[in-house]
Amino acid sequence: MPNVIQLLPDHVANQIAAGEVVQRPASVVKELLENSIDAKATDIKLVVKDAGKTLIQVIDNGVGMNVTDARLCFERHATSKIRHAEDLFDLHTKGFRGEALASIAAIAHVELKTKQDQEELGIHLVIEGSKFVSQEVAVLPKGTSFLIKNLFFNIPARRNFLKSDVVEMRHIIDEFQRVVLAHPNIYFTLIHNGSEVFNLPASNYRQRIVNILGGKSNEKLVPVTEETEIVKISGFIGKPEFAKKSRGEQFFFVNDRFIKSSYLHHALMSAYEGLLKEGNQPSYFLYLQVPPHTIDINIHPTKTEIKFDDEQSLYAILRASVKHSLGQFNVAPVLDFERDPNLDTPYEYKDKDSSMPIIQVDANFNPFAEEVSTKATTTTSSSSSFGFKSNFPKRESASWESLYVDLKSDTEEVVSISFESEEVTGSLFDETEVEKTTTTYQIHKKYIVSSIKSGMLVVDQNKAHQRVLYEQFLANITVQSASSQKLLFPLELFYSFDEIQFIEELKPSLENTGFIFDEIGSESILISGIPVNIQESEVSIVLEELLSNLQNEIPENSFSLNDGIAKTMAKSLAIKTGTFLNVKEQENLVNSLFACKDPNVSPFNKPTFITLSVEDLDKKFAL
Structure with missing residues (x-):
């Protein structure tokens, strides 16, 4: 054989x-x-x-x-x-x-x-x-x-x-x-x-970070330094207010080698506890120097994972160092026991009552009172009602009624003007229309309940609105007929180089949704128009989530790219759980949902509503 x-x-x-x-x-x-x-x-x-x-x-x-x-x-x-x-x-x-x-x-x-x-x-x-x-x-x-x-x-x-x-x-x-x-x-x-x-060019760590991420990143950085027998830590962390949804600007270096460590990342996130919004990720550029014999880097083909001898001590040191830097540079809230004595109430005023200021009004003052005029050639010096003297010559004029003499017609007609009283005496609609029965109700600012012939309909307002917005955005991108609202002042947003490159790739699709880009520079973009259903304050949030969701893998074909943009924008702009909706808004949302092509599921394949029949309710009470 x-x-x-x-x-x-x-x-x-x-x-x-x-x-x-x-x-x-x-x-x-x-x-x-x-x-x-x-x-x-x-x-x-x-x-x-x-x-x-x-x-x-x-x-x-x-x-x-x-x-x-x-x-x-x-x-x-x-x-x-x-x-x-x-x-x-x-x-x-x-x-x-x-x-x-x-x-x-x-x-x-x-x-x-x-x-x-x-x-x-x-x-x-x-x-x-x-x-x-x-x-x-x-x-x-x-x-x-x-x-x-x-x-x-x-x-x-x-x-x-x-x-x-x-x-x-x-x-x-x-x-x-x-x-x-x-x-x-x-x-x-x-x-x-x-x-x-x-x-x-060759520089220091801070300048290298700024050269890569852009000049605006300098104000976001907080230095971190710590030296112990186990590890020497240096580098920078980002301020909490500049945290993003994506994890792109997070770097750990051990002995000048880039690594990925969920363990060390957890230590840093615990130091930011209470300072970040849910789902946000801080930026950090941390350099760790440890003795070479205390690590093993030969455990992964790409050598991006490292095994430490004493991970627990390293975790504690890193967490404490980051927390100390956040407090030292007044980034984290601290208790302030120092007060300015100049802002204290004097001791002798502690038993005194506050007195209201006295306002004096001259009841005899009439700005329309007729003044006795003198000859036009005589220079007068009179006192005004405000106590100021005038040295200018006063012109002789007739009474104010003479201004309207020429406007009188031959046939004196008396025009009577009636003013509308502030009291509401009637109703704009008939009583039968006002007393219309409400058919929808909101529960816990999360679900909309409506009665149907077979029983009851329960709609998730967030997922339903996602479906409505998703089909609207997708239709606008496909047909290229989106409406835009012009901004009074152009909106300037700053991004890193790779994010700018990514926005340039998305620009045609974003313009079809209603965005108008005036300029895309090396570090910033200038937006002069936005979609009609987006507030100006939401633009940066929408673009940030869009970059976070599509940054790793850009779809190969345009439909997948447009679909991803529509999904992300719908998720960002949909009505959040906890938002109160009045009756008109509830009815409009339900009607818009069932006008969609696929109202049953959200863009992420989650159910938008459920139905409970009368038989289902009867079974609940029959138990």
Whole structure:
């Protein structure tokens, strides 16, 4: 019987390893940027074309490689970061597994140009699908340049699973931001399709955050500093009033490596307890320095998860540090035992009663009283009723009745004017119309109850209004006939760079709902018109929830995108539970619901109403 188990060829093993290491173009960006940082580069440039599907290039001024190292770096498990197994628990570099470059070379066309400072010439390698195509010497500047073209060219199935350029570029920007925030001392540049996206000179942590998120983010930051034997904490947290629905601006860095930790996130959220609205998320950029032997970072392929030796102590220290910063900078409410003595009531006034001010009125004053006029040529000096003297000449004029002499007709007609009394003497409607029986009732400001022939109808006012608004917005977007209300003053809203890019993608659909954009800048947008059923104060909330819901995955087709926008706006603007509705509003909501195409469920497939028949009620009382 022949052997069943066989050794895989190297190129097949590399392609399988690439499935873990290279999930999308952003994975390649992460690996190459980390290699440049490990090479002690001070200037790193990232060039991307078609969201990395066509081209990814990383150019740095690091130490470079010689000929042997340049060829050996593409072999599996080849690395300069570790020598022994014990080195895994004392890591000071980024990449250490030695599979990244081998995996990338197995699924793309790779060109490597590298030169060391002491060498006169560099090396130029060309690799296609793990095969060395050419190797030659070249005149190159100091450093290394990795050029990755046609990613997944030999794995079409994986390439077909890639999302749109907008989504893939968002993932690249996310990975880019995670790296640049951890290393503000390095000059970073990002270029996409020939246009410069980020130009980040070397700076400090605060300036790097502001350069990425925009100038308005500076006023949102509160510094955090704490140093103990277990951990050294530094960084910034966001003020509670600037919290958002999304979790995009939340970064933990451990030893200059970005990590995700729900445990540490819970510690920070507990420090914000009582300061945030329900569902809001604060921003934070926290840098933790711990001894390398107290953490294990080799538990996840992407190395974004870390296991700590003493998680409980770290939890307590982080929570206390954030809470202290919130109180120290007067962000959290504190008890103030100091008072201003100047605001106290004097002791001698404690038994005195307050006296009302006296108002004196001259009952004889009449502003329409006729004054005795003098000759026009004589300058008079008379006292007015207000006690001021006038030195201007007084003109001689007839009585005020003379002004209307010419208006009298030949036939003197007396026009009588009757004024309407304030007392209400009648009714605008007939008594039979006013005494109409109410057919709807509101229960606990949440449900609307109405009687029907078969029994009783109970409507959830929030979900019903969601259905009504959803169909209205979807119809407006589809037909492109939405109405807008112009704002007296344009509304300016500030967003980060990636949020601005996302709003530009949504702009056509948002304009079909009634938004009018005057300008979309690099850090802010200017809105001059909004949909008729949105208040000006609700615009920022609606856009924020829209960005939060659609930020991770932008739908591929326009219908799914429009559907997502309509759902989000309907959910944001629907009548909330606890809102009182009068009888007219209740009836209007019920009638609008049953005028919808699908009144049975909300846009999120939740029932909008239930019916209770008379038989159901009889059974309840028959028990």
